[in-house]
Amino acid sequence: MSMLFLFGLGSFAVMLLCVSYWHWRVFSPYKSLGEIGRRFAYTEFCFQLQAPWLAGQLGGPMFRDALSPEQQMQVIAVDQRARRIMRVVAVCGVVCVFAFACDLVRRGA
Numbered sequence: 001m002s003m004l005f006l007f008g009l010g011s012f013a014v015m016l017l018c019v020s021y022w023h024w025r026v027f028s029p030y031k032s033l034g035e036i037g038r039r040f041a042y043t044e045f046c047f048q049l050q051a052p053w054l055a056g057q058l059g060g061p062m063f064r065d066a067l068s069p070e071q072q073m074q075v076i077a078v079d080q081r082a083r084r085i086m087r088v089v090a091v092c093g094v095v096c097v098f099a100f101a102c103d104l105v106r107r108g109a
């Protein structure tokens with residue numbers, strides 16, 4: 001195995017760890033919202049957390065509208081942490097693709 005392949009594999013592993021950590025960080029406020037959280041599926045909650053503008057454009061109820069100020073602060077804090085994690089996932093994804101592509105070119109495939 002070449003060093004590029006191992007580097008790509010390592011960045012892929014970091015991506016998987018970051019995504020698992022992201023879901024762990026997002027699932028805890030989802031469960032703590034109680035009745036508000038039960039009205040939305042977890043996937044819908046994640047979508048509204050990641051892209052509130054797009055979710056608002058698609059229509060339908062928004063979970064943020066029914067939150068108390070304290071819960072809104074909690075969701076905003078989780079959203080900020082989740083955005084940092086997704087930046088790491090994006091960078092690792094680019095590194096992974098380029099490492100695998102360079103490895104393929106180097107092998108002559």
